[in-house]
């Protein structure tokens with residue numbers, strides 16, 4: 197049985213992606229900080245789901261996740277993420293300590309998890325899916341803190357792909373989604389498609405196993 201570890205799966209894209217994989221019979225390990233929301237999501241995802249409550253920036257929690265994976269891992273999805281402080285600040289007024297916190301969640305925790313599970317992924321010729329954003333490459337005002345963290349995740353993924361030939365490394369932009377994160381940014385989340393649309397597109401990465409690289413959910417959906 198294939199096993200996936202998906203961070204931030206209590207709502208939004210993480211939960212939608214977990215549902216896609218559960219339907220395919222994957223065993224899942226999922227996390228989020230809010231225990232009640234996570235166990236409700238685990239019931240909703242269905243199938244063989246292990247829910248581990250905690251914060252991805254906490255090394256003890258990451259150790260719990262690795263223990264929960266136990267028999268080996270085929271897919272790591274680094275999805276949990278923060279916008280940083282909201283309302284979002286222009287760079288001139290962004291406290292650098294807040295930016296450090298944003299990097300801790302969006303860059304350092306994903307890398308630490310990758311380091312934890314790489315031996316298993318190499319052995320099983322597994323895959324890593326790092327969820328990025330168009331804010332990594334566009335210059336949207338007030339999105340500088342979040343955007344630079346996603347740009348760092350992009351480049352981390354790019355180098356990792358060169359270093360790890362036995363593992364597929366995908367970094368993927370899901371596009372705008374009607375989720376709590378987009379709502380918190382102040383954008384009109386109701387005008388965006390539900391996360392299930394991006395999840396269905398990203399699911400094709402797992403099914404088709406294309407080469408390592410940067411992908412956009414919109415392109416994946418269009419190419420079907």
Ligand SMILES: NC(=O)c1ccc[n+]([C@@H]2O[C@H](COP(=O)([O-])OP(=O)(O)OC[C@H]3O[C@@H](n4cnc5c(N)ncnc54)[C@H](OP(=O)(O)O)[C@@H]3O)[C@@H](O)[C@H]2O)c1
Nearest residue numbers: 204206207208209228229230251252276277372373375377
């Ligand atoms: N929404 C968009 O329009 C959009 C666009 C481009 C890219 N993205 C990216 O898509 C991914 C999913 O975003 P989303 O919109 O689905 O977000 P969301 O609805 O806010 O969900 C985020 C999930 O991550 C969990 N989480 C957040 N911080 C965590 C932490 N430190 N440790 C563990 N879990 C944590 C949340 O639960 P708890 O709060 O309980 O921890 C929740 O389950 C993110 O990487 C985001 O940057 C989103």
